[in-house]
Amino acid sequence: MDQKVIQFFPFRSFVDLSFFQALSTKKLNDFKLDQSEKLVTGLYSIPVALSSGSNNLVSLNGDSFEFKISTVASNEYISNGVLLNFNTIDDFRNLDKGKLIQQQGQKLWNLIVNGEIELTPSKLSSFYLITFSDLKKFKFYYWFAFPAIHSDWNLDSEFLVSRVSEDEGLILAEIEKWSATVNPSQRGFFLLQKSDDGWKVGKLDQWNDFYGLDNGVVTVGFADPSSSPHHPGWPLRNFLTYLQHKAVRNVKVLCYRDLSYLNTEHRSLWLSLKFTGTDMNKPIRVTGWERISIGNSAAKLAPKMADLASLMDPRRLADQAVDLNLKLMRWRIAPDLDIDKVKNTRCLLLGAGTLGSYVARALMAWGVKKISFIDNATVSYSNPVRQSLYTFNDCFNGGKPKAKQAAESLSLIYPGVESEGYSLSVPMIGHPIANETSEKIAYDQLVDLIQNHDAVFLLMDSREARWLPTVIGCALDKIVINAALGFDSYVVMRHGSRESTTDRLGCYFCNDIYAPTDSLADQTLDQMCTVTRPGVALIASGLVSELLVSIVQHPSGRAAPATKDPDSADTETFTHPLGIVPHQIRGFLHRFEQIKVTGQNSPYCSACSDAIIDAWKFEGWEFVKKALNVRNYVDEKSGLAEVQRKADEITVDENWDFDDEESEEF
Known part of the structure; x- marks a missing residue:
């Protein structure tokens, strides 16, 4: 009778990034220089598809060190492992690997002989993992061994390999029911017995109940991670060694591969095997170091190396963590959301106080990578409780410059942000120039900063401080x-764009009948300080960041027309992935009310009218000097003064003339 040598598909390893993260933490906090063996746990599974990439994989992840039985899925099986982490790459390389795997095979054989394997059958599919962790370069060298003891079994040519028949299909349902009742460490290998009542499934420690002393022909099964139509998976090797020790000479093996929820034809295989050896307890031979394939060359014995420098570096990890919520938002809620448009928007914050601090934090949460601050103040003792980018220590010795400290704080919170702070006094209308040289330098720097950013946020305390940035931002057509x-x-609003194809929206100054003037002179302390309910700044800051995101998501960007509620009769029909793009949002906390307002551009606006913008573009600093030094210059230039004069020229109609006597009657 012809016989055929049985061939097995070897295990392969799959190590998730989270395992190396956990190993790094363990090495730094627990292992240190300890090179003793550590227990780890892997999982293998019945593949869900015949061509699945998970075939024959033993997987490890961050939970492998602190493994929980409750996390094992119904199609997963435990592989007990041992980790040996070396302190040097030389120790890793110079390990006598042949001696090691022989020792592991002998330990496994001892467990079989003394009966312990029947209490924990998962050790039949165990592994040994050696590692070296180069934590400076975030490189991890590792090599798996899946010790397998050689045993003398061949396929019986009378019954080589066959699929489970429809008549035998009930056995698969019985295995699934049995698996749900036993510990996951025991369900990978099982005993089978057929009677008039159907199939019976049992644990290895029930051997005597199933077979007694008659081991001539037995039927067993194992969870098979292979999807090959001809070859079983690696776990069968040590299972056959166990059967050899049990003095079995003929065995029918079920390679269990079926998952009930797949509703496919039976994939499980039957093997008929004969023991061909003469000595049931001869010295063991062990194999099992993992082979790897490099390019088109044949698989060879060699370790693997995971170079995770780009992922394990804390800055990279921070980038991944920041991106996670944004990616989940896009994947689960708004698939059309363009995250890159938000991340690549360069933001300039004029004012690094309460609003500036909260707006910056919200922009970072949206993934914005470029945030700059302009502020000429220093951190005072009243600031840290209201302004989240400062601490008590920032107030010492007169206080640190706010803009620079705000930028430094952002970098400490998230190193991936590019943040700069500029201690700069913005020239203010109504405040005559005291030192033209220094104010010209500040002006030039302000223009350059606005030019080099995409979005400008006006978050200052006074109206006059917002005037010049409004002029420049409008002229350069920035958000x-x-x-x-x-x-x-509170009021949160976006300024209109000169590129708008529909009605142009107004700016902060469009409703004024006079140009802003000095509002700080002769003011008392309570008038100079922004006195506001603490929650107002948080609400307004959140709306500021969300308004920016809404603008950049609109295909028209900064020129997007104002939209109100989707069911409003006069609303723009387009909405982007996050909803509408309003012009102004005004909130009133005393009655917890919020409204949306739309206002059109004024042709006589002191900041964004064509006359003012054209004057700045043509004259530049000379225009700014006149605006600051000459009283009512901006009113005249914008046309506001003429509007006022026309209003004053209204006289009483001559038909209403009356003498003194008539007036007395009135």
């Missing part, structure tokens, strides 16, 4: 967003 606070009210 300009304004936020202003009252005691219990």
Whole structure:
């Protein structure tokens, strides 16, 4: 009778990034220089598809060190492992690997002989893992061994390999029911017995109940991670060694591969095997170091190396963590959301106080990578409790410059952000020039900063401080967003774009009948400080960041028309993945009310009218000098003064003349 040598598909390893992260933590905090063996746990599974990439994989992840039985899925099986982490690459390389795997095979054989393997059958599919962790370069060298003891079994030519028949299909349901009742460490290998009542499934420690002393022909099964139509998976090798020790000479093996929820034809295989050796307890031979394939060359014995420098570096990990929420948002809620448009928007914050601090934090949460600050103040003792980028220590010795400290704080919070702070006094209308040289330098720097950013946020305390950035931002057609606070009210608005194809939206100054003037002179302390309910700044800051995101998601960008509620009769029909793009949002905390307002550009605006923008573009600093030094210059230039004069020229109609006597009657 012809016989055929049985061939097995070897195990392969799959190590998730989270395992190396956990190993790094263990090495730094627990292992240190300890080179003793550590227990780890892997999982293998019945593949869900015949061509699945998970075939014959033993997988490890971050939970492998602190493994929980409750996490094992119904189609997963435990592989008990041992980790040996070396302190040097030389120790890793110079290990006598032949001696090691022989020792592991002998340990496994001892477990079979003394009966312990029947209590924990998962050790039949165990592994040994050697590693070296180069934590400076985030490189991990590792090599798996899946010790397998050689045993003398061949396929019986009378019954080589066949699929489970429809008549035998009930056995698969019985295995699935049995698996749900036993510990996951025991369900990978099982005993089978057929009777008039059907199939019976049992644990290895029930051997005597199933077969007694008659081991002539037995039927067993194992969870098979292979999807080959002809070859079983690696776990069968040590299972056959166990059967050899049990003095079995003929065995029918079920390679269990079926998952009930797949609703496919039976994939499980029957093997008929004969023991061909003469000595049931001869010295053991062990194999099992993992082979790897490099290019088109044949697989060879060699370790693997995971170079995770780009992933394990803390800055990279921070980048991944910041991106996670944004990616989940896109994957689960808004698949059309263009995250890169937000991340690549360069943001300039004028004002690094309460609003500036909260706006910056919100922009970072959206993944914005470029955030710059302009502020000429220093951190005072009243700031840290309201301004989240400062601490008590920042107030010492007169206080650190706010803009620079805000930028440094952002970098400490998230190193991936590119942040700069500029201690700069913005020239203010109504405040005559005291030192033209220094103010010209500040002006030139302000223009350059606005030019080199995409979005400008006006978050200052006074109206006059917002005027010049409004002019420049409008002239350069940047996204300009304004936020202003009252005691219990706030306004958040975007300035209109000169590129708008529909009605152009107004700016912060479009409703003024006079150009802004010096509002700080002769003010008392309570008038100079922004006195507001603490929650108002947080609400307004959140709206500022969300308004920016809404603008950049709109295909028209900064020129997007104002939209109200989707069911409003006069609303723009387009909405982007996050909803609408309003012009102004005004809130009133005393009655917890929020409204949306739309206002059109004024042709006489002191900041964004064509006359003012054209004057700045043509004259530059000379225009700014006149605006700051000459009283009512901006009113005249914009046309506001003429509007006022026309209003004053209204006289009483001559038909209403009356004498003194008539007036007395009135």
